[in-house]
Amino acid sequence: MEKLSEFTDEQMQQVDKLIEASGTNPSGLIPLLEKTQGILGYLPPSIQQYISEKTKISANRIYGVVTFYSYFTTKPRARHRVQLCLGTACYVKGSDALVEKIEKDFNITFGNSTEDGRFTFEKARCVGACGLAPVMLVDGKVYGKMTVESLDKILNEYE
Amino acid sequence: MKTVEDINKMRQDMVSKTDDKTVIYVHLGTCGIASGAMPVLNALKKKIKEEKRSDIELVTTGCAGICSMEPLITVKTAGYEPVIYKLMDEEKALEVFESHIKNGVAIEDYALARGMEYQLKERALNKGPVSGEKKMEGNIPGIEEIPFFSLQEVRVMHNRGLMDPGKIKDYIGRDGYQAVIKALTEMSSEDIINEVLTSGLRGRGGAGFPIGLKWKFAHAESGDVKYMLCNADEGDPGAYMDRNVMESDPHSLIEGMIIGAKAINATQGYIYCRAEYPLAIENLNKAIKQARALNLLGENILGTGFSFDMSVYEGAGAFVCGEETALMRSLEGKRGNPRPKPPFPVKAGLWEKPTVLNNVETLANISQIILKGATWFREKGTVKSPGTKIFSITGDIDNVGCVEVPIGTPVEVIVNQIGSVSKGKNLKAVQLGGPSGGCIPKQHLDVAVDYETLQEYGAIMGSGGMIVMSDDKTGVEIAKFFMEFCKDEACGKCLPGREGTKQMLFLLNKISDGTGSEDDIRKLEALCDVVKKTALCALCKTAVNPVLSTLRYFRDEYMNSVHTNELERA
Ligand SMILES: Cc1cc2nc3c(=O)[nH]c(=O)nc-3n(C[C@H](O)[C@H](O)[C@H](O)COP(=O)(O)O)c2cc1C
Ligand code: FES
Numbered sequence: 034m035e036k037l038s039e040f041t042d043e044q045m046q047q048v049d050k051l052i053e054a055s056g057t058n059p060s061g062l063i064p065l066l067e068k069t070q071g072i073l074g075y076l077p078p079s080i081q082q083y084i085s086e087k088t089k090i091s092a093n094r095i096y097g098v099v100t101f102y103s104y105f106t107t108k109p110r111a112r113h114r115v116q117l118c119l120g121t122a123c124y125v126k127g128s129d130a131l132v133e134k135i136e137k138d139f140n141i142t143f144g145n146s147t148e149d150g151r152f153t154f155e156k157a158r159c160v161g162a163c164g165l166a167p168v169m170l171v172d173g174k175v176y177g178k179m180t181v182e183s184l185d186k187i188l189n190e191y192e
Numbered sequence: 193m194k195t196v197e198d199i200n201k202m203r204q205d206m207v208s209k210t211d212d213k214t215v216i217y218v219h220l221g222t223c224g225i226a227s228g229a230m231p232v233l234n235a236l237k238k239k240i241k242e243e244k245r246s247d248i249e250l251v252t253t254g255c256a257g258i259c260s261m262e263p264l265i266t267v268k269t270a271g272y273e274p275v276i277y278k279l280m281d282e283e284k285a286l287e288v289f290e291s292h293i294k295n296g297v298a299i300e301d302y303a304l305a306r307g308m309e310y311q312l313k314e315r316a317l318n319k320g321p322v323s324g325e326k327k328m329e330g331n332i333p334g335i336e337e338i339p340f341f342s343l344q345e346v347r348v349m350h351n352r353g354l355m356d357p358g359k360i361k362d363y364i365g366r367d368g369y370q371a372v373i374k375a376l377t378e379m380s381s382e383d384i385i386n387e388v389l390t391s392g393l394r395g396r397g398g399a400g401f402p403i404g405l406k407w408k409f410a411h412a413e414s415g416d417v418k419y420m421l422c423n424a425d426e427g428d429p430g431a432y433m434d435r436n437v438m439e440s441d442p443h444s445l446i447e448g449m450i451i452g453a454k455a456i457n458a459t460q461g462y463i464y465c466r467a468e469y470p471l472a473i474e475n476l477n478k479a480i481k482q483a484r485a486l487n488l489l490g491e492n493i494l495g496t497g498f499s500f501d502m503s504v505y506e507g508a509g510a511f512v513c514g515e516e517t518a519l520m521r522s523l524e525g526k527r528g529n530p531r532p533k534p535p536f537p538v539k540a541g542l543w544e545k546p547t548v549l550n551n552v553e554t555l556a557n558i559s560q561i562i563l564k565g566a567t568w569f570r571e572k573g574t575v576k577s578p579g580t581k582i583f584s585i586t587g588d589i590d591n592v593g594c595v596e597v598p599i600g601t602p603v604e605v606i607v608n609q610i611g612s613v614s615k616g617k618n619l620k621a622v623q624l625g626g627p628s629g630g631c632i633p634k635q636h637l638d639v640a641v642d643y644e645t646l647q648e649y650g651a652i653m654g655s656g657g658m659i660v661m662s663d664d665k666t667g668v669e670i671a672k673f674f675m676e677f678c679k680d681e682a683c684g685k686c687l688p689g690r691e692g693t694k695q696m697l698f699l700l701n702k703i704s705d706g707t708g709s710e711d712d713i714r715k716l717e718a719l720c721d722v723v724k725k726t727a728l729c730a731l732c733k734t735a736v737n738p739v740l741s742t743l744r745y746f747r748d749e750y751m752n753s754v755h756t757n758e759l760e761r762a
Pocket of ligand 1: 394511516517729730
């Protein structure tokens with residue numbers, strides 16, 4: 034099988050292990066893809082094809098699953114993943130002002146990465162910390178009671 | 193192999209361990225951790241070590257309920273009533289340690305309440321500490337005097353703030369798994385179903401279907417492979433009751449699953465949990481492992497001859513996967529497309545086998561129904577909808593958190609007395625049921641929260657998200673927000689859902705941004721009618737509800753918006 038140049042040997046070994054553990058049972062597909070993305074960061078078509086060949090699950094089906102669920106991404110993310118919750122509680126508490134500020138400060142639309150590869154900005158589904166609305170996640174860490182002022186301070190901690 | 197006797201002995205050991213120690217509880221839910229509970233915990237740990245105070249027990253529990261006051265800790269010294277401290281940080285926690293623990297003086301400024309939630313009833317009777325505890329001096333209200341706590345009826349959350357979710361022993365010591373023992377040793381499947389039927393428990397996932405009936409249907413299906421599933425997708429943005437239960441008391445959910453499995457004769461179960469809840473998933477996995485180690489899951493549970501096992505399945509982020517048929521496709525590793533019903537899942541569900549799917553809170557009610565009986569369950573709530581319901585109240589209020597109240601409690605009590613609208617904010621409406629729900633406007637706040645009454649007012653009970661909105665937002669904006677959500681989350685399989693949500697959003701945008709006309713409002717209404725009647729699944733069928741509801745109560749705002757526009761253009 035052709036080597037996937039965008040990933041290291043070590044990463045691919047880990048992926049192989051996952052595929053082996055998961056087997057060819059299609060019901061294990063979503064957890065397998067979740068874990069693979071955990072290692073590689075994203076799931077480009079090349080890796081989808083790779084998984085398809087190894088598991089005998091059709092590439093079509095894998096593509097269908099990857100594009101259906103918002104958890105999966107086919108594009109690499111920047112060094113830091115910044116997610117702003119756009120759930121109802123956060124909306125009521127003014128998350129739109131934060132979106133506006135970020136889009137203006139970084140001259141970017143949500144869903145994209147900054148050119149220096151520092152941040153990927155994404156909208157998040159409710160993370161269940163609505164009591165602390167508005168909520169932001171940076172690399173999975175939850176920040177609550179966000180304000181336009183605290184935003185800069187927090188982002189500055191991530192290089 | 194562990195037996196019923198072993199579990200009972202563990203319970204006995206825990207119950208008789210009544211030594212009156214000094215205990216510090218640190219409440220570590222997602223909200224607590226995000227507010228900085230970890231540094232507080234570590235500072236206390238370090239302090240205890242430095243001072244060589246091995247007599248102090250440090251207990252980590254799940255959420256204590258009132259998220260806006262996190263991080264919270266509760267301090268109890270031997271012989272005295274406990275005190276809950278709010279908005280802690282490392283420094284304040286160490287001050288509390290010095291003053292309260294070492295010198296016996298509570299710090300008024302940091303204190304939220306005297307007493308813990310589980311003591312509420314006795315404290316209310318005594319107008320003070322429970323028997324055996326002395327009063328802590330200082331100007332600190334008793335927990336029974338604080339409406340946020342005293343107006344709640346905690347049943348499902350009865351262990352909150354009190355128990356380490358990572359220790360099965362703690363759970364067993366608080367009557368945990370007694371219901372499983374009763375169900376597996378004294379009751380037949382029919383007995384269980386009858387008890388649940390008589391209790392009148394209705395599904396807490398939103399639809400309110402009688403649980404006993406669902407179980408009865410699944411039980412009646414022949415075939416040896418059946419599945420017991422739990423819906424922990426909690427997709428309604430702004431709702432987090434289920435997360436709270438899973439993080440703080442995961443065993444109560446497992447117990448409900450085992451009993452449900454016995455009722456319908458299932459041997460395998462799955463909890464479908466959204467990936468956005470890493471702590472809930474961690475705690476559930478830990479709890480399942482512990483239960484398995486004590487033979488409460490697996491082959492021949494406690495030697496009773498009944499076998500059942502379960503695991504957690506992580507969802508991958510799609511609102512529609514909360515819908516039952518879509519959830520089952522997702523579990524099978526497919527795109528989460530819903531499919532028309534019938535056949536209903538009780539006949540042909542996961543891998544086409546008879547399947548019961550229940551919500552987290554539904555299942556967390558089961559053990560107490562089995563243990564205390566249907567009559568006890570019916571003591572709270574209404575005749576048609578007995579029991580309690582947990583709501584997560586958020587938005588423009590001060591006391592944000594998860595609150596459990598008898599079904600039938602007026603919205604007003606929850607919002608104004610338990611929640612308390614934020615200063616400087618004018619309450620406009622309370623939104624219930626998320627993207628499928630509707631608003632209860634200010635003038636109708638006295639309506640009771642129960643399945644039927646809310647529907648009369650164009651809202652729904654939903655899963656329990658209750659969002660308090662002030663007049664910062666207009667009705668059009670609220671409708672737009674939810675329609676955007678539904679457009680993004682529509683699975684795309686049916687045309688009315690896919691195109692209808694897009695068109696409705698287009699019209700709403702037009703109305704709000706200054707290019708709309710009265711005719712657009714009429715078009716919007718007509719479109720609502722079509723989508724409601726023709727969409728494939730409930731996601732898009734009910735996506736029109738926020739529009740209809742805001743049109744019903746805030747039509748003048750829609751009209752104003754288009755009229756100002758028409759004037760400006762003229
Ligand atoms: C679009 C959509 C999303 C849903 N999301 C959830 C959910 O997140 N959690 C849930 O328990 N039920 C959800 N439901 C309801 C489920 O389909 C199902 O009725 C419920 O899980 C049954 O459990 P119960 O009988 O205990 O209420 C959703 C329904 C629809 C149509
Ligand atoms: S709405 Fe933002 S965390 Fe729930």
